[in-house]
Amino acid sequence: MxxxxxxxxxxxxxxxxxxxxxxxxxxxxxxxxxxxxxxxxxxxxxxxxxxxxxxxxxxxxxxxxxxxxxxxxxxxxxxxxxxxxxxxxxxxxxxxxxxxxxxxxxxxxxxxxxxxxxxxxxxxxxxxxxxxxxxxxxxxxxxxxxxxxxxxxxxxxxxxxxxxxxxxxxxxxxxxWFNAVVNVSADTTPPTLSNTVPANNATSVAVSTTVQWIFSEAISPDCVNASNFMVIKDSDGSVVAGTLSQSADKTTITFTPSANLSAATAYRIIATTGVRDLAGNYMAQAQVRKFTTA
Known part of the structure; x- marks a missing residue:
């Protein structure tokens, strides 16, 4: 607060x-x-x-x-x-x-x-x-x-x-802060996706899993929404319903599905170029990862 x-x-x-x-x-x-x-x-x-x-x-x-x-x-x-x-x-x-x-x-x-x-x-x-x-x-x-x-x-x-x-x-x-005068420059580096959970191309993933996007730096809370972060079925592109939350350090976004995922089904994890850091730098490219449930 x-x-x-x-x-x-x-x-x-x-x-x-x-x-x-x-x-x-x-x-x-x-x-x-x-x-x-x-x-x-x-x-x-x-x-x-x-x-x-x-x-x-x-x-x-x-x-x-x-x-x-x-x-x-x-x-x-x-x-x-x-x-x-x-x-x-x-x-x-x-x-x-x-x-x-x-x-x-x-x-x-x-x-x-x-x-x-x-x-x-x-x-x-x-x-x-x-x-x-x-x-x-x-x-x-x-x-x-x-x-x-x-x-x-x-x-x-x-x-x-x-x-x-x-x-x-x-x-x-x-x-x-007082060891030396703090010299900083404007942050112009866009955020990058460091990892996802499940990992890219993971198999036998539990149907009760949550999904996480882990970034190189803090992400602006304003862009944490269903337009920028989504999980879809690979077969038909249907969007999985659920809720998004953000870690205290703002580097990790978690998606919690409203219900268990379908068994033996491929899903895609998507983060769009609408994702931006606290300085307003947008992610350079949309990121797509894939996993398959058990």
């Missing part, structure tokens, strides 16, 4: 060392003191073309992305790294000519179902934070700093953010 965001923790930064037509590179991520609040505000410019006395076309473009984080503390070495300052014998030294480096920013947010959402923002610079100090009173008040920055898309590939949810099929990077 999908959850809603209820938490924020594990804020990391990584210095961007390369971003050009040949690739990107980052230093190892470093954790910042406890995260309290986060706000990511992309600026989008929308233009509308009017024709025949009414709106006809719209076009949008992404501008800069404003980012603001409130944290428990910004240690001096972290300020030096994020803002281009220097350290000497435990002292932070700020020069008017200091230039903040581009960095990536990562964090995770707990959801109400106990799973986490993982995020990396790829390229941005932070501003010198405001400094506010207050005398200690009878009732203590916390003084927590805020980090404000502007993020943009990368020169290399135009990407600006990646997000992964633990409760999404196919997401396996939760344990390594």
């Amino acid at each position: 999908p959850g809603v965001q209820i938490g924020l923790r594990d804020l990391y930064y990584a210095i961007l060392t390369k971003d050009d037509s040949t690739g990107v590179a980052y230093q190892t991520p470093v954790k910042i003191a406890g995260a309290i609040n986060a706000k990511i505000s992309p600026k989008v410019d929308t233009q509308t073309l009017y024709a025949d006395d009414g709106p006809s076309e719209t076009v949008t473009s992404l501008g800069e992305i404003e980012v603001e984080f409130e944290v428990k503390d910004i240690p001096l070495p972290v300020q030096a790294a994020l803002l281009g300052h220097s350290m000497s014998n435990g002292i932070l030294i700020k020069d008017a000519d200091d230039v903040a480096p581009y960095v990536a920013l990562g964090f995770r947010s707990q959801k109400s179902n106990g799973k986490y959402r993982y995020v990396w923002l790829y390229k941005g610079r932070f501003e010198t934070p405001e400094q506010e100090y207050k005398t200690k009173e009878d009732k203590p008040s916390f003084q927590t700093p805020k980090l404000k920055g502007t993020f943009v898309k990368r020169d290399y590939d135009g990407l600006w953010q990646v997000i992964g949810d633990e409760d999404e099929a196919g997401f396996t990077q939760a344990n390594t």
Whole structure:
């Protein structure tokens, strides 16, 4: 069951060392003191073309992305790294000519179902934070700093953010998300049929069998229907009645016949080109397998 965001923790930064037509590179991520609040505000410019006395076309473009984080503390070495300052014998030294480096920013947010959402923002610079100090009173008040920055898309590939949810099929990077900045590319690989149960050309199959299609990757639940998955009699092409279900990892589709299959009968297992993965890639060719009951 999908959850809603209820938490924020594990804020990391990584210095961007390369971003050009040949690739990107980052230093190892470093954790910042406890995260309290986060706000990511992309600026989008929308233009509308009017024709025949009414709106006809719209076009949008992404501008800069404003980012603001409130944290428990910004240690001096972290300020030096994020803002281009220097350290000497435990002292932070700020020069008017200091230039903040581009960095990536990562964090995770707990959801109400106990799973986490993982995020990396790829390229941005932070501003010198405001400094506010207050005398200690009878009732203590916390003084927590805020980090404000502007993020943009990368020169290399135009990407600006990646997000992964633990409760999404196919997401396996939760344990390594902060080991290095996660670089991904669009999935353009179509799914393939890895195996079927019964196996192709199997004989003496029990008439009470179920049928399974096992794929190379998770399949979109939207395409799991009788138009894309079917079992038919080889002799006359009649479709076997039954129900379809999908495994938790979405890689296996199971067909359960409404009644036992006919004895000593050949059947065909079909998956059409309407089958697609979670990225929307359709299977390149229809797949047909055959088995014979006992």
